[in-house]
Amino acid sequence: MKYIPATPAEREHMLRVTGVRAVDDLFADIPREVRLRGPLDLPPAMSDPELLAHARRLAGRNTDCDQLACFLGAGAYDHFIPSTVPHLALKPEFLTAYTPYQAEIMQGELQAIFEYQSLMCELTAMDVANASMYDGASATGEAASMAADLTKRPRILVSTAVHPEYRQVLRTFTSHLRLTVEDLPAPAGITDPAAAERAMADDVAALIIQSPNFFGCLEHGEALARVAHDRGALLVVAIAEPISLGLVRAPGEYGADIVTGEGQALGNALNFGGPYLGMIATRDAFVRRLPGRLVGRTVDTEGRPGYVLTLQTREQHIRRARATSNICTNESLNALVAAVYLSTLGRAGVQHVAELNARKAHYARGRIAALRGYQLAFAAPTFNEFVVRCPLPPEEINRRLLEHRILGGLPLGRFYPELADCWLVCVTETRTRDEIDRLVGYLETLG
Amino acid sequence: MSAPVRPPRPAAPPLARRPVPVIFERGAPGRVGYSLPQSDVPDVPLDAIIPAAQRRLRPAALPEVSELDVVRHYTALSHRNYSIDEGFYPLGSCTMKYNPKINEDVARQPGIARLHPYQPEELAQGALQLLWELEHDLAEISGMDRVTFQPAAGAHGEMTALLMIRRYFEDRGERRTTVVVPDSAHGTNPASAAIAGFQVIEVKSDRRGNIDLEALRAVLTPEVAALMLTNPNTLGLFEEQIREVARAVHNVGAQLYLDGANFNAILGITRPGDQGFDVMHFNLHKTFTTPHGGGGPGAGAVGVRAHLVPYLPVPTIERDGQRFVLDYDRPKSIGKVRAFYGNFGNLVRAYTYIRSMGAAGLREAAEMAVLNANYMLRRLRDHYDLPYDRVCKHEFVLSGRRQRDRHHVTTKDMAKRLLDYGFHSPTIYFPLIVEEAIMIEPTETESLQTLDAFIDAMTAIAQEAETNPEIVRSAPHETPVTRLDDVTAARKPILRWRP
Incomplete structure (x- = not known):
């Protein structure tokens, strides 16, 4: 077995030194009644060539986004990944490292995460960001308990235009606590500030919105921040598509108190839903209530600059039952991917890619809305996704498009029964005009 | 056979000592490192797409660097990082075993890595x-x-399992408010x-x-x-009275939870389900070789016995003849603990590992x-205190109190x-009871x-603690930086770069 280097002679030597006759003697403390009597019932072991062939067969039963023109988003985005990302972020020195508890030999990881935190702050226009969370949904759940703790208030208002899976996770995270989560309607595709104001009260801890929201629409961030702040509540903004921040108003620019998000779009592969990258950022005043790891800059005994995990008294390994969160293992490698991605694109590239998304989606949106039987569900400005009402069930449209190797948008009925005829279409920079025109052409023949 | 013993000399990992400026301090205004096409759709003023009032006020102050600047930067950082591929990580409770390369090749195939979570099930049958x-x-x-794969890490799995337990009792009309953990718990x-x-x-x-059985019963x-029990526990010792513990827990109608961090010790030898555990989490990034990535991503699957199955997060994966489907129609489910289905890329790596090993390989x-x-324990026990003198499982706990008391050299030193x-150093100051x-x-x-080696x-350091304690107290000396000022x-706190 190539992963177990001990030879029979070495085993004998080790048993002799250990002072036991057989390996079995080392398991004598396990009660006989609970020991397995035979081998586990598992498929036979495979050699490497057999295993690779088997894995290729399994992969071959999937159809991936290299084989399709993908117009599907809804929280997971098909963006171009520069070659620097796999070649640098997935280097074995980063890939096979443990959490950087021994700072003196982990300066590379620590500095990379410090830079990731800085990049997140720049992107969101917030003061401080942590080293990562599991994903956008769970980060949003954590933000709710953070807000409840900071304000000592029991109610959370969440827009129904927040990703439905984020809201499900939010409920799972809070259902057993003394926290109530109430939905705010978004009938026009965006959260209505007047409705938010009516629901707002002095016992509300946070108003949670997403922008661009699940329907692709941009929220009125400033107005919603005012609604929250007027009653002493916090504004939590979830960002499911961080590429948007190359172009649209950043949450820190309109008064967000906590920003959460999904960083998958920043260079991470689609990976059938994970591993992804949970983001969380906040204002300086709230840093000691942040969940998860933080890297800080300091100096060594010789005065040389260096980086360490810091403010650890918030964390479970020190504070145990009184920690701000139970998170330990996070998504560091995905954070590193995001850092390499953002460094490679840089100041100009992030604006460029955001503009490409917005322009192509705008073009597709206009072309589809002009088709007979199709109309835009919402009028609000959108980034790279938009909702159209369809003359056929969107599931049916998707089936027909697949015959032309087009992966259509998300039928919204599964999350919003009242939007059963609606289709959430995503157009990133990876779609060409030709692909958009082909999509429009096929829709025309279906109609 | 073990090599003839030569007193080792310090030989630090070959890490680069040269400090690396932050990426923001590299490059020059106007320099770019990306290549993207120009827009191929008809030109429209940006204002017509997104009104100025909803656009960024100020561009994000991201780096302005060439591709080679980026390559040099992260390569330099990688030279200042320890990893399994570099050397030994004897970290107790972390199971830092080798991460097979074939796992990476399998997980990075486009047919795995390029799947959208919402693509139709028909297009994801292999996954x-x-x-x-x-x-x-x-x-x-x-x-x-x-087993559910939704949790992203061990702690996430713990929370998932506890929410399921909570729901299980609510369903039975029982209100139970307390969870018991041993003082050795993570x-x-x-x-x-x-x-x-x-x-x-x-x-x-x-x-x-x-765990003290009388104290537990009380x-x-x-x-x-x-x-919540870890078995083998964090002392590296198998809970010899596990059957009595299970009986006592079940006698009051409570659930027995296994923290599976130490599962590596018992693969193919004894099964938690047979020991009486009702629910457990796996750390696939420990036992099943998915790389730790400098702190994550992990994958924290949760396994349950039949009575907890209705409460699993949605979706579950079901087989319908030759077809595999996602099942969301589970009315008693706790819901979701993250979006989508879990850290799929890592699940692929764990699967690859299990297929490499087979039943005999896992037991081996x-x-x-x-x-x-046990070999290491035998060879180190004369040099350090051994608080619990028993056959250990996959790990063991020594104490540095002799060195502290006699030579004022701490475990941290x-x-x-x-x-x-x-x-890399072992896990230190844990479990808290030692x-x-x-x-x-x-x-x-x-x-x-x-x-x-x-x-x-370790033997040489025990010796140094006696003969030259100062060199231990002021260590490390050979690393890219010396001890850092945590206080x-x-x-x-300086938690970010500022322009």
Whole structure:
């Protein structure tokens, strides 16, 4: 077995030194009644060539986004990944490292995460960001308990235009606590500030919105921040598509108190839903209530600059039952991917890619809305996704498009029964005009 | 055979000493490192797409660097990083075993990495089949009935399991408010219990390092929802009275939870389900070789016995003839603990590993992990205090109190000195019940030569503590930086670069 280097002679030597006759003697403390009597019932072991062939067969039963023109988003985005990302972020020195508890030999990881935190702050226009969370949904759940703790208030208002899976996770995270989560309607595709104001009260801890929201629409961030702040509540903004921040108003620019998000779009592969990258950022005043790891800059005994995990008294390994969160293992490698991605694109590239998304989606949106039987569900400005009402069930449209190797948008009925005829279409920079025109052409023949 | 013993000399890992400026300080205004096409759609003023009032006020101050600047930067950082591919990580409770390269090749195929989570099930049959098979493998290995892959890490799995337990009792009309943990538990156990809304009661360990059965019985009331136990525990010792513990817990109607961090010791030897556990989490990034990535991503599957199956997060993966489907129609489910289905890329790696190993290979891994640990224990016991003198499982805990009391050299000092000898340090000051704890886990993937070299370094450091304590107290000396000022870092936090 190539992963177990001990030879029979070495085993004998080790048993002799250990002072036991057989390996079995080392398991004598396990009660006989609970020991397995035979081998586990598992498929036979495979050699490497057999295993690779088997894995290729399994992969071959999937159809991936290299084989399709993908117009599907809804929280997971098909963006171009520069070659620097796999070649640098997935280097074995980063890939096979443990959490950087021994700072003196982990300066590379620590500095990379410090830079990731800085990049997140720049992107969101917030003061401080942590080293990562599991994903956008769970980060949003954590933000709710953070807000409840900071304000000592029991109610959370969440827009129904927040990703439905984020809201499900939010409920799972809070259902057993003394926290109530109430939905705010978004009938026009965006959260209505007047409705938010009516629901707002002095016992509300946070108003949670997403922008661009699940329907692709941009929220009125400033107005919603005012609604929250007027009653002493916090504004939590979830960002499911961080590429948007190359172009649209950043949450820190309109008064967000906590920003959460999904960083998958920043260079991470689609990976059938994970591993992804949970983001969380906040204002300086709230840093000691942040969940998860933080890297800080300091100096060594010789005065040389260096980086360490810091403010650890918030964390479970020190504070145990009184920690701000139970998170330990996070998504560091995905954070590193995001850092390499953002460094490679840089100041100009992030604006460029955001503009490409917005322009192509705008073009597709206009072309589809002009088709007979199709109309835009919402009028609000959108980034790279938009909702159209369809003359056929969107599931049916998707089936027909697949015959032309087009992966259509998300039928919204599964999350919003009242939007059963609606289709959430995503157009990133990876779609060409030709692909958009082909999509429009096929829709025309279906109609 | 072990090499003839030569006193080792410090030989730090070959890490670059040259400091690396932050990426923001590289490059020059106007420099770019990306290549993207120009827009191919008709030009429209941006204002017509997104009104100025909803656009960014100020561009994000991101780096302005060339591709080669980026390459040099992250390459330089990688040279200042220790990793398994570089050397030995004897980190107790972390199971830092080798991460097979074939796992990476399998996980990075486009047919795996380029799948959208919402693409139709018909287009993802290979992925769903893999998950379905992995669930069955883990159920067989653990003696559980079903497994969810949604949790992203061990602590996330703990929370998921505790929410399921909570829902299970609510369903039975029982209100149970308390979770019991031993004093040797991982910090995540009480933290997860608190986050799941439970009070935490701690129970002491007995003199053999087991949970104290009498103390446990004394706190087991109908208020208790669960006992969270790690087995082998964080002292590296198998809970010898596990059957009595299970009986006591079940007698008050509570659930027995296994923290599976130490599962590597018992693969193919004993199954948690057969020991009486009702629910457990797996750390696929420990036992099943998915790389730790510098702190994550992990993958924290949760296995349950039949009575907890209705409460699993949605979706589950079901087989319908030759077809695999996602099942969301589970009315008693706790819901979701993250979006989509879990850290799929890591699940693929764990699956690949299990297929490489087979049943005999997994058992051999456990046997060698345990033999390696006992061999090291035998060779180190004369040089350090051994608080619990028993056959250990995959890890063992020494104490540095002799060195502290006699030579004023702490466990932290010795851990730092190990860095000079080219090794990552063991887990230290954990479990909390051992003073000056040094927790060593070799794993099965390290060779006898590596174990011997580490033993020699530990022996040399014990010697240095007597003859030259100052060199240990001021360690490390050979690393890219010396000890860092944690106090100032926490008092005046600098958590980001500022222009």
